[in-house]
Each structure stands twice: as structure tokens, then as C-alpha cells.
Amino acid sequence: MITRKDVQYIAHLSRIHLQESEVEKLTNDLEGILGYIEKLNKLNVSAVKPTSHVLPIENVFRQDIEKPSLNPKDIMKFSTDNDGKGSFKVPQVIE
Amino acid sequence: MKTYETVIGLEVHLQLDTRTKIFCGCVTHFGKDANSQTCPVCLGLPGSLPVLNQKVLEYGMKIGLALNCAINTFVKFDRKNYYYPDLPKAYQISQYDFPIAKKGSLTITTGEQTKKIGITRAHMEEDAGKLIHSPEIKCSLVDYNRTGIPLVEIVSEPDMRSSQEAYDYLTSLKLLMEYLDVSDCDMEKGSLRCDANVSIREAGNQEFGTKTELKNLNSFKAVKAAIDYEVARQIKMVEAGERIVQETRLWNDEKQMTFSMRSKEEAHDYRYFPEPDLVPFTITENDIEKVRKTLPEFPLEKLDRFIRQYQLSDYDANVLVQDKQLAKFFEDCVMQWNAPKKICNWITSVLKQELNKRKINISEMRLTSGYFVGLIKNVEEGVVSNLVGKEILTIMLDTGRTCMSIIEEKGLRQVSDDNALGAIIDTVLVENASIVEQIKGGKESAIGFLVGQAMKKTQGKANPKKIGELIKGRFQNG
Numbered sequence: 001m002i003t004r005k006d007v008q009y010i011a012h013l014s015r016i017h018l019q020e021s022e023v024e025k026l027t028n029d030l031e032g033i034l035g036y037i038e039k040l041n042k043l044n045v046s047a048v049k050p051t052s053h054v055l056p057i058e059n060v061f062r063q064d065i066e067k068p069s070l071n072p073k074d075i076m077k078f079s080t081d082n083d084g085k086g087s088f089k090v091p092q093v094i095e
Numbered sequence: 096m097k098t099y100e101t102v103i104g105l106e107v108h109l110q111l112d113t114r115t116k117i118f119c120g121c122v123t124h125f126g127k128d129a130n131s132q133t134c135p136v137c138l139g140l141p142g143s144l145p146v147l148n149q150k151v152l153e154y155g156m157k158i159g160l161a162l163n164c165a166i167n168t169f170v171k172f173d174r175k176n177y178y179y180p181d182l183p184k185a186y187q188i189s190q191y192d193f194p195i196a197k198k199g200s201l202t203i204t205t206g207e208q209t210k211k212i213g214i215t216r217a218h219m220e221e222d223a224g225k226l227i228h229s230p231e232i233k234c235s236l237v238d239y240n241r242t243g244i245p246l247v248e249i250v251s252e253p254d255m256r257s258s259q260e261a262y263d264y265l266t267s268l269k270l271l272m273e274y275l276d277v278s279d280c281d282m283e284k285g286s287l288r289c290d291a292n293v294s295i296r297e298a299g300n301q302e303f304g305t306k307t308e309l310k311n312l313n314s315f316k317a318v319k320a321a322i323d324y325e326v327a328r329q330i331k332m333v334e335a336g337e338r339i340v341q342e343t344r345l346w347n348d349e350k351q352m353t354f355s356m357r358s359k360e361e362a363h364d365y366r367y368f369p370e371p372d373l374v375p376f377t378i379t380e381n382d383i384e385k386v387r388k389t390l391p392e393f394p395l396e397k398l399d400r401f402i403r404q405y406q407l408s409d410y411d412a413n414v415l416v417q418d419k420q421l422a423k424f425f426e427d428c429v430m431q432w433n434a435p436k437k438i439c440n441w442i443t444s445v446l447k448q449e450l451n452k453r454k455i456n457i458s459e460m461r462l463t464s465g466y467f468v469g470l471i472k473n474v475e476e477g478v479v480s481n482l483v484g485k486e487i488l489t490i491m492l493d494t495g496r497t498c499m500s501i502i503e504e505k506g507l508r509q510v511s512d513d514n515a516l517g518a519i520i521d522t523v524l525v526e527n528a529s530i531v532e533q534i535k536g537g538k539e540s541a542i543g544f545l546v547g548q549a550m551k552k553t554q555g556k557a558n559p560k561k562i563g564e565l566i567k568g569r570f571q572n573g
């Protein structure tokens with residue numbers, strides 16, 4: 001059972017600001033989705049191999065060999081704010 | 096009065112010593128210009144795709160095996176979600192339910208006691224970026240060079256019962272990792288970091304008390320001090336009838352206190368889910384055996400062998416084994432000259448002191464094992480005295496020259512010619528007539544003073560034993 005409180009909590013964790021009406025709608029939607037999952041849970045899947053990835057491949061590696069990095073000057077072009085010396089600038093976070 | 100038992104579990108993050116990051120080809124050098132070692136993958140730009148660095152899996156297996164863990168044959172990565180500017184993707188790629196290694200142990204030594212500490216698991220993950228807080232301009236600066244540097248997190252069972260055991264666990268773990276050559280384990284550079292979970296319970300109680308997680312522990316000493324502080328704080332609270340709150344507390348090294356970090360509590364809800372950008376990994380028995388074959392001799396094995404094979408004392412063997420390079424240098428020397436005890440003495444007493452004085456370690460010094468053996472041989476064979484030998488060592492360390500070339504250039508050959516020494520002793524006896532009278536009166540201990548005077552005159556080049564014998568001879572002959 002999904003409650004309004006659950007929705008507000010998840011929204012907060014995801015840093016999403018919801019209007020009252022949206023909370024209402026999402027509570028119903030999530031309830032529906034979880035209801036569907038409940039249905040799936042009831043199926044007999046003992047003959048189905050567990051999946052952890054949609055692609056049937058595994059063991060894809062790269063070697064420990066360096067590749068060129070980007071130039072900080074170019075990176076700063078898509079920062080909302082920076083210090084002019086290659087660092088991103090964000091609102092103060094205090095630990 | 097009640098007695099309490101301390102319960103400690105440690106989480107250690109180890110930066111792996113790979114050339115490149117865990118999921119991209121950016122290099123991992125420390126201390127470079129901000130964001131100069133970043134790319135679309137480690138910046139989390141849309142459309143970029145992480146690919147696992149094979150070396151990281153290999154190192155993860157090595158660490159697991161060294162900690163007596165079972166290696167999982169099925170391994171996958173998961174997203175750990177939280178919002179903080181040090182994470183460009185707003186999630187960290189980590190491992191949740193299928194880590195590389197689980198269920199192991201590490202043997203620690205506390206005083207005379209050895210104890211096995213359980214290892215819950217070891218998993219691979221990417222490091223986060225670095226934030227520099229700048230209160231005067233009310234902002235934080237973000238450098239993503241560290242983002243994506245490979246980490247292995249090693250989680251212990253809550254098996255430690257004192258801050259000293261925690262300290263010894265860290266020392267043993269660090270040494271083992273240095274032997275594995277998977278990390279430089281430098282706490283100052285942040286390549287080894289430690290968080291401590293601490294709780295107390297009444298002695299005899301089976302249930303655990305509420306734990307607090309201690310962070311910001313910047314040295315092994317800080318770990319020990321923070322645990323001691325925290326245990327005292329918790330006991331005081333329990334005695335006052337207060338409830339201990341499960342929380343993260345930050346150690347303040349200046350004030351030597353822990354402080355609550357209330358703001359981040361909700362952050363513990365990480366909503367892990369499988370990382371769809373990385374495929375899973377299967378590890379075969381064959382893969383594991385291949386890695387097992389590359390494992391070096393571990394510190395405890397080496398310790399046993401040094402005691403057995405070279406008949407060293409526990410103490411001496413331990414001094415050598417505590418430093419992998421030192422242990423190797425010792426064995427290099429012994430290979431060239433089979434005199435392990437003499438070589439060990441010179442290393443643990445004289446050489447180590449000199450290195451400490453110079454604040455360098457053995458791999459940084461300009462002295463080869465061959466030259467070092469040459470020096471000790473010259474002392475043993477009486478070519479130079481012990482004292483002069485020590486002086487020559489300092490010159491060798493400064494210049495990288497051979498012992499013989501220094502002896503010849505400075506004329507440091509030991510004077511053991513009886514006639515030459517006899518003349519020196521004559522002078523000393525005349526100059527110290529009153530002492531001579533005291534000795535004749537039965538105060539034999541004063542002979543040492545005369546030996547010292549004679550040594551001074553030869554500038555340490557004489558063999559003190561020889562001088563002692565010659566001086567004693569003078570008194571026996573009347």
C-alpha cells in the first residue's frame with residue numbers, strides 16, 4: 001500500500017518538488033505499478049533463469065591503458081558557474 | 096559499577112594503484128590541475144558508457160584472496176543513489192548484492208596475542224570527486240579528478256573489542272595491501288581511508304548496542320583516539336540513562352572530539368539497483384587460480400620464515416617484515432653474503448637510524464645491497480673499526496660511492512699495527528698519569544677511559560678491543 005507520505009519521501013530523496021495534485025496522482029500510479037508487480041510475483045518462475053541485465057553478454061573489459069582526457073577549459077563551458085581556474089562552483093555544502 | 100564491552104567494525108576504502116580509472120581511460124595521478132583528468136564517462140555526461148578496467152577486477156580478486164575470502168563467481172555492479180556535488184551522476188557505481196569477495200578473515204597481533212578478525216566483504220566501486228569549501232565566497236569548488244579512481248572497500252565484522260585492536264587491524268591490513276602491491280596505502284593522500292562503527296554493551300550481553308559511525312579519521316592515531324572518545328561518550332550517556340542515537344559523527348582532530356552530523360541521516364536510503372550500463376561478470380575457478388599464483392609471500396609467512404631460516408629474533412624479524420622494501424633489501428644482502436644476523440643488525444640499528452634521520456625510505460636511498468655488504472665485510476674483517484664503518488655508511492648514503500673508495504681516499508684503514516698503537520698508548524699513559532695511578536691502586540674500571548683517549552688520538556681508526564688488550568698488558572707487566 002503506497003501512501004502520500006511514501007511519495008513525498010521518494011520525491012524528496014530524488015529532489016523533485018511535487019504539487020499537491022501531483023502527489024495524489026503519483027500515489028495512485030505507483031499503487032497501480034506495484035499492484036502489477038504483485039501479480040508478477042505470483043507467477044511460477046522456477047524454470048526461468050534470474051536476469052540481472054537485459055543483454056545476454058558478460059565480461060566486457062577495457063585494458064588499463066590511458067586515453068586523453070578533456071581540457072578543463074572546454075569542460076567549464078558547460079558549467080553553470082566556475083572559478084575561472086578549472087573548478088566547478090556550486091552552492092556551499094557544509095559537512 | 097557496570098563494566099562495558101566495546102564493539103568495533105571498520106570500513107576501509109583503498110584506492111587501487113592502477114594507471115587509469117575504473118571505468119574510463121583518464122589517468123589517476125594525484126595532485127594535478129582541477130578537472131584536468133576527466134572525460135565524458137567520469138563526468139557523467141549523457142551518452143557516455145562506462146567499461147570496467149580489467150586490472151581493477153584482478154586487484155579485487157587479489158585482495159579477496161589475501162583476506163581469505165571466497166571470490167564470487169558471479170559479480171555485478173549497482174547504482175548507489177545520493178545527491179551530493181562530489182558525484183556528477185548523482186549515483187556512485189558500486190556493488191550491492193554480488194561483491195567481488197565475501198566471508199574472509201585477517202589475523203592481527205595485539206601485544207603477544209593473535210586474533211582473527213572476520214571480513215564481511217570486499218567490493219569494487221568508483222571514488223567521488225573532491226570538494227573544496229570556500230566559506231568566504233559562500234560556495235564550494237568541485238574537482239572531479241578523483242571521480243572514478245578505483246576503490247576497494249573492505250568491511251570487517253564487528254569483531255574488535257578495543258581501540259588498540261582497531262589500530263592493529265589497520266596496521267596489519269595496510270601491511271598486507273602493501274605486500275600485494277595494489278595500493279600505495281597513503282592516508283595523507285587519501286588512498287587509504289577508514290570509517291569506524293562503534294557501540295558498547297554491558298559485559299556478558301550478547302546483543303549489540305546502538306552503533307555510531309565515525310568519519311573523518313585522517314590517521315591511524317585519529318582512529319584510535321576517536322574510538323576512545325566515542326566509547327567514553329557512549330558509556331557516559333548510558334550511565335545517565337540516555338538513549339544512544341544511531342548516527343554519523345565526525346572526528347575533530349583539533350578538539351579531539353566527535354560531533355554529530357545530523358543533516359545527512361536520510362542519505363542512508365541509497366535505493367540500490369543494478370547498473371544497466373555495465374554487463375555482469377563471471378569468474379571461473381581457473382581465473383581465480385591464475386590470480387592466486389601471482390600472490391606474494393604474505394607478511395605473517397615471511398615473519399615465520401625469517402625466524403626459522405635466518406634464526407632472527409621475533410623482534411628483528413618483525414622490524415624487517417614491517418617494511419616490504421627493507422625485507423627485500425635484507426634478503427638481497429644475505430644472498431651475497433650468508434651472514435644474516437650481522438646484516439640484520441646493521442640494517443635494524445645503523446641503517447634504519449640513518450634513513451630516519453634523512454626522512455627517506457629504503458627505495459629512495461643511494462646505497463645498493465652489494466655496497467652495503469661490502470661495508471659490513473670490511474668492518475668484520477677489521478679493515479675499519481665499527482665506529483669508522485658507521486661514518487663511512489653516512490658518506491655512502493650521501494654519495495652512492497663504494498666503501499673501499501672512501502676508505503682509500505680518506506685513509507680510514509684501521510690501525511692495528513702494534514708498534515703504531517704502542518706509541519699512541521705511550522703518549523696516553525704519560526698524559527693521564529693520575530688515572531694510571533688510580534688503576535695501579537686497583538680502580539680497573541678506569542682502563543675504559545684510557546681506551547677512549549687512545550681511540551680519540553687515532554680518530555676512531557683503531558680497533559678498541561685491541562687497544563684495550565694492549566693497555567691491560569701494560570699494567571700486567573707492571
Ligand SMILES: [Zn+2]
Pocket residue numbers: 116119120121132133134135136137138243
Ligand atoms: Zn574519465
